Ligand code: AMP
Ligand code: ZN
Ligand code: FE
């Protein structure tokens with residue numbers, strides 16, 4: 001099934017003149033009039049702070065030509081984001097970011113062009129969302145045991161979405177006066193192995209890739225430079241991984257170049273994005289990673305190719321899911 005969202009061809013624009021000067025990305029053209037994309041963005045449908053309309057407005061101000069919405073374990077924001085992008089002449093790619101696991105490593109998989117009405121995807125996401133909500137309850141219980149009288153309803157009120165996460169607990173801790181800022185909340189309580197940290201259920205990466213594929217999406221490993229576990233990549237490629245997010249706010253230029261090399265070696269697509277969570281980390285990151293539009297074209301071509309090849313081996317789900 002094709003995407004239900006209008007695809008508006010991005011306008012050719014001049015590069016941003018202001019603070020978000022394009023990073024030097026290998027393979028980009030030095031043409032003055034270039035188009036750029038940011039393919040990793042979050043809204044308040046997960047742990048970002050911007051509503052879709054505000055995010056689309058900011059993307060337009062940043063002179064981006066195309067954006068993808070990659071909220072954690074949900075595609076609920078995609079309809080509003082698509083409409084908002086259409087209004088400002090931005091190309092929109094529906095997507096999501098799934099948390100998965102392989103060989104004990106947590107990794108994030110971006111699913112681009114997923115059919116946002118795919119029943120299996122929605123069913124599994126509903127399950128992930130319930131796990132997230134129960135995890136919030138467990139984290140609050142642990143905080144209460146530490147004599148932090150935070151009420152779980154305060155966290156759910158801050159989150160106001162079906163896909164809550166640790167940043168919402170951190171914000172509620174700050175709003176309740178229990179921590180002075182988000183960093184302190186993570187450092188004292190929420191980081192891995194801190195007293196209120198609760199492990200999260202994770203599906204296997206192989207299942208996540210298959211889930212994305214059966215929803216007509218392309219599976220891309222997010223920010224591989226944060227994993228520092230390149231040894232897992234060949235296995236993911238064997239399971240049908242389509243791409244690597246080579247360009248990410250937390251990747252240095254050297255790390256980005258490393259993953260460009262790996263992507264080329266494995267014949268994978270290259271993507272990039274800022275991982276903007278709005279104001280949750282202080283400064284909005286949207287547009288700070290500028291992916292040359294040619295990579296969006298390649299992504300679209302790969303997706304179109306997947307359509308025309310219904311017999312592709314990656315479309316079947318393993319029975320264990
Ligand atoms: P969760 O999915 O609930 O485990 O939360 C993960 C999110 O928390 C990530 O997307 C980050 O945005 C945020 N996060 C993780 N570690 C930190 C940290 N040390 N400080 C601030 N935010 C963090
Ligand atoms: Zn996040
Ligand atoms: Fe991530």
Ligand code: FE
Nearest residue numbers: 040042097275
């Ligand atoms: Fe993200």
